[in-house]
Amino acid sequence: MLTAITGKALRRMAISRDEARELLALPRTALTDILQAASRVRRHFKGDTAVLCSIINAKSGKCSENCIFCAQSAHHTTAVEEWPLRSDAEITAVARTDAPYATLFGIVTSGRALNKNELAAVEKTIAGFAAEKIPQKPCASLGILTAAELAALKAVGLRRYHHNLEVSRNFFPKLCTTHTYDERVATVRAAQAAGLETCVGGIFGVGESVEDRIDLLFEIAALAPDSVPLNFLVPIAGTPVGHLPSFDLFEAVKLIALARFILPDKDIKVGGGRIEVFGDSQALVFLAGANSIITGDLLTVKGRKSADDIKLLADLGLTPI
Numbered sequence: 001m002l003t004a005i006t007g008k009a010l011r012r013m014a015i016s017r018d019e020a021r022e023l024l025a026l027p028r029t030a031l032t033d034i035l036q037a038a039s040r041v042r043r044h045f046k047g048d049t050a051v052l053c054s055i056i057n058a059k060s061g062k063c064s065e066n067c068i069f070c071a072q073s074a075h076h077t078t079a080v081e082e083w084p085l086r087s088d089a090e091i092t093a094v095a096r097t098d099a100p101y102a103t104l105f106g107i108v109t110s111g112r113a114l115n116k117n118e119l120a121a122v123e124k125t126i127a128g129f130a131a132e133k134i135p136q137k138p139c140a141s142l143g144i145l146t147a148a149e150l151a152a153l154k155a156v157g158l159r160r161y162h163h164n165l166e167v168s169r170n171f172f173p174k175l176c177t178t179h180t181y182d183e184r185v186a187t188v189r190a191a192q193a194a195g196l197e198t199c200v201g202g203i204f205g206v207g208e209s210v211e212d213r214i215d216l217l218f219e220i221a222a223l224a225p226d227s228v229p230l231n232f233l234v235p236i237a238g239t240p241v242g243h244l245p246s247f248d249l250f251e252a253v254k255l256i257a258l259a260r261f262i263l264p265d266k267d268i269k270v271g272g273g274r275i276e277v278f279g280d281s282q283a284l285v286f287l288a289g290a291n292s293i294i295t296g297d298l299l300t301v302k303g304r305k306s307a308d309d310i311k312l313l314a315d316l317g318l319t320p321i
Contacts, residue, residue, distance in 0.1 A: 037257070066176055102306070160227070166203055189223070205273075231272035246277065252273075260289030
């Protein structure tokens, strides 16, 4: 099976759902074979390179949406810090600090969407990247935006828009009831229509089934994003899934590999939960098929020091780009 799906991936041929099920059912004794197959596909399309992204939590807390995993939702009682949209100077200062480590810089805000004044402020900040010669490519995750709003962001220099599907269409009503799966899809398509690169992924470990995980990856593939961030639940007290266990390492390896086989030529990125799931086995992230990570501070969970990630890449013979 691994030989068959590796051959398909190398030829950009779609693997079947039955093959995806078979992969996710493999026992731990197949770990070496999975890593070898996924690494072969990663190297074929991405060479010995790695894409590093950094982000800033530019607006925290008081989110009107009720996503069950999120510490920033106003529907949950958590210990998350809250602050309004950070100033242009604060955002660009973080970007400059992260520039030696990451080529992409994401401005991430809580809430369903930004208001007009907040959007105008973010547009000014993004325009400043070129004017102030900040070397990173500006990216943003600002919620559910309209086609006109996304076009305006593109016009001032935004390169990539991040908007996750989070979970499968089938499971989505159990994840969130304050907006719909179709609204998320529409935002991704609007970003693409505006000429923006897109970053579309999800989160695993929130109570979904194996079939939901497979569905999500195929649903992401149907949108043909440029980058696919995979996040693993970090249970946070006060959220509806705060009692769930941390995600299993081997299951995470298989999901990264499956993402590589389903989306062979895309950037497969590991974000939230990387420290908690992979611990001292960070090399497995890349050996399992990922070619991208979020480095440094995350939103409400721990990130990994960028200097440590740069050393990891050097140890693996990977060149950051």
